[in-house]
Amino acid sequence: xxSMASELDNRSMVILTDGFSNPVTAKTACCVLRYCGDEVxxxxxxxxxxxxxxxxxxxxxxxxxxxxxxxxxxxxxxxxGIAPPxxxxxxxxxxIVLDAISRGMTVYSGLHDFLVNDVEFVAAANASGAKLVDxxxxxxxxxxxxxxxxxxxxxxxxxGQDCGVGKMLVAVELTRALSSRDVSAKFIATGQTGILVEGxxxxxxxxxxxxxxxxxxxxILANQDHDILMIEGQGSLAHPRYSAVTLGLLxxxxxxxxxxxxxxxxxxxxxxxxxxxxxxxxxRTVYETMAQLMxxxxxxxxxxxxxxxxxxxxxxxxxxVRSEMGLPVCDVIRHGPEELVKAVFDLRRRRAxxxx
Amino acid sequence: xxSMASELDNRSMVILTDGFSNPVTAKTACCVLRYCGDEVxxxxxxxxxxxxxxxxxxxxxxxxxxxxxxxxxxxxxxxxGIAPPxxxxxxxxxxIVLDAISRGMTVYSGLHDFLVNDVEFVAAANASGAKLVDxxxxxxxxxxxxxxxxxxxxxxxxxGQDCGVGKMLVAVELTRALSSRDVSAKFIATGQTGILVEGxxxxxxxxxxxxxxxxxxxxILANQDHDILMIEGQGSLAHPRYSAVTLGLLxxxxxxxxxxxxxxxxxxxxxxxxxxxxxxxxxRTVYETMAQLMxxxxxxxxxxxxxxxxxxxxxxxxxxVRSEMGLPVCDVIRHGPEELVKAVFDLRRRRAxxxx
Numbered sequence: 001x002x003s004m005a006s007e008l009d010n011r012s013m014v015i016l017t018d019g020f021s022n023p024v025t026a027k028t029a030c031c032v033l034r035y036c037g038d039e040v041x042x043x044x045x046x047x048x049x050x051x052x053x054x055x056x057x058x059x060x061x062x063x064x065x066x067x068x069x070x071x072x073x074x075x076x077x078x079x080x081g082i083a084p085p086x087x088x089x090x091x092x093x094x095x096i097v098l099d100a101i102s103r104g105m106t107v108y109s110g111l112h113d114f115l116v117n118d119v120e121f122v123a124a125a126n127a128s129g130a131k132l133v134d135x136x137x138x139x140x141x142x143x144x145x146x147x148x149x150x151x152x153x154x155x156x157x158x159x160g161q162d163c164g165v166g167k168m169l170v171a172v173e174l175t176r177a178l179s180s181r182d183v184s185a186k187f188i189a190t191g192q193t194g195i196l197v198e199g200x201x202x203x204x205x206x207x208x209x210x211x212x213x214x215x216x217x218x219x220i221l222a223n224q225d226h227d228i229l230m231i232e233g234q235g236s237l238a239h240p241r242y243s244a245v246t247l248g249l250l251x252x253x254x255x256x257x258x259x260x261x262x263x264x265x266x267x268x269x270x271x272x273x274x275x276x277x278x279x280x281x282x283x284r285t286v287y288e289t290m291a292q293l294m295x296x297x298x299x300x301x302x303x304x305x306x307x308x309x310x311x312x313x314x315x316x317x318x319x320x321v322r323s324e325m326g327l328p329v330c331d332v333i334r335h336g337p338e339e340l341v342k343a344v345f346d347l348r349r350r351r352a353x354x355x356x
Numbered sequence: 357x358x359s360m361a362s363e364l365d366n367r368s369m370v371i372l373t374d375g376f377s378n379p380v381t382a383k384t385a386c387c388v389l390r391y392c393g394d395e396v397x398x399x400x401x402x403x404x405x406x407x408x409x410x411x412x413x414x415x416x417x418x419x420x421x422x423x424x425x426x427x428x429x430x431x432x433x434x435x436x437g438i439a440p441p442x443x444x445x446x447x448x449x450x451x452i453v454l455d456a457i458s459r460g461m462t463v464y465s466g467l468h469d470f471l472v473n474d475v476e477f478v479a480a481a482n483a484s485g486a487k488l489v490d491x492x493x494x495x496x497x498x499x500x501x502x503x504x505x506x507x508x509x510x511x512x513x514x515x516g517q518d519c520g521v522g523k524m525l526v527a528v529e530l531t532r533a534l535s536s537r538d539v540s541a542k543f544i545a546t547g548q549t550g551i552l553v554e555g556x557x558x559x560x561x562x563x564x565x566x567x568x569x570x571x572x573x574x575x576i577l578a579n580q581d582h583d584i585l586m587i588e589g590q591g592s593l594a595h596p597r598y599s600a601v602t603l604g605l606l607x608x609x610x611x612x613x614x615x616x617x618x619x620x621x622x623x624x625x626x627x628x629x630x631x632x633x634x635x636x637x638x639x640r641t642v643y644e645t646m647a648q649l650m651x652x653x654x655x656x657x658x659x660x661x662x663x664x665x666x667x668x669x670x671x672x673x674x675x676x677v678r679s680e681m682g683l684p685v686c687d688v689i690r691h692g693p694e695e696l697v698k699a700v701f702d703l704r705r706r707r708a709x710x711x712x
Binding site for chain 2: 251278289
């Protein structure tokens, strides 16, 4: 597992979302604002300069939106704050990235197109001494072995109906809620945003396919001194593009329990409207079937992302899904994570009872 | 899709299996002997020099086993003929590979460790002018879109209980049998051995996970002018190491029909004896469940690899599986592929009827 802790110290970041400042595309920006807001100096978006992060993205409080790096000379780094399909850097951003590099700022990127493979960026960084950090870059080359897993370490995995429904956020919120109850819990980051937040992890969607489950297993083995691991999910088993990533992760982390995450109101696959989403009951069956190929596993609750609903709508939706699924349901931001924390403790109790 | 046709012309190959000359580890060697035997000059294995390929590997007829390249000055290329777990080149082979390079021979490798990243091999190749060809090397960077698939092109996919059960061989044999009946059929290679045999394809287990289904979809779109595509499977949906590859391939090629391949008598996962194999009925359900997430699909037959059985045992096993599964069953080598060819034609007829 790559540890970036030293590279992530004292970042004083400007987050670049220029022209893509909506909560879905700028998911990386929103999560970093939420969990590392005290390290963020400003957001750079030329179309919204003068606003606050909160006004523009619904998170980040009074952190200002700026239109050029000049205005924040104290900033030490620039973070690419979006996750476009295919992972390429927008052409219009190149002058901004080059400006940051010429100022000696570290540039963090989670894109599939690596900064260190860009001749122009590398030349500029060599000239200024700036550091280029590609969060997705990895050299994973180990297969999974399914040996040495500690069964007393409870593994809980957030799985999803789709991309961008909140699997990372739910895993972080539950880890924090468990830790606040003096449980030794650890968030296992599996994507670039989670890694930026947690300081370690593996960008599994950028691992060579043969070694995906092995890369995940390695993270589990390295952290199973904790009592509970909350493992960030990716994509969906029914996603036409990314189901390989989802299954390799599932079979690499071998969860005892899964939390099914979805966004209320979404009907088609994110970015592929011609493909309808599968229902939550159908996905529950699919996740349990595939997980149980490797060992006992069950969906223990549903995490609802209700950001587009009113309070009343959210309450009705919560009741509907509770009755449809017969499981605990909550929006960890709107309702707090308690109902799912209880589901995790219940699973631990059932497993302890079964082991006696 | 990478086309290697020009690189594969007139190969006059020596296949290197030195010390690993058994049909499972030397799977690449065996398949190339079977389908491209007229391009093979010799096998190099220092422990068996003087034997024939047939005596040593059960395939390849009178092709000699040699102990040094000196004895075959007419050879133009060296093929790494094994597929070790993790894909690293055995240390003891380095002098042989360097000898081939110094003779100006092209070296073909399907290992995960690329020849072109090996400083010593590259220096030697620069000195002699030899070519280094890494069959697994790729730059796939496109996601799947599920747009533009031609439904009249029948997609049949060989899926498996495990690795190394004959999924590639079954796909090639069925493609040949269909072609001999004047059907426009094409074998879609998805692994290094298949690519060496067919001259094109994509080494999907070495693609970055996010782009796996996209790489497969691209091959389908490029070849759907054929009436039938026989798509080579990889791994197994229940494989602890490689299930990601299997699902990304399944969801990239969206098969109308699947042929379930297994090896009679095998009980544990290849190379992971502590993990028991799932039963054929259970796997049939799992493959159909996962394929049907994307569209209608069904298992239409079973391909039995009975290489360790006597004729009597094979006949009993065939009857047992026929009655257990209610499906056509044959060993395409021992019995010929006719029963599965009929199953493919039956599927095509059913689909044509349903479309009327």
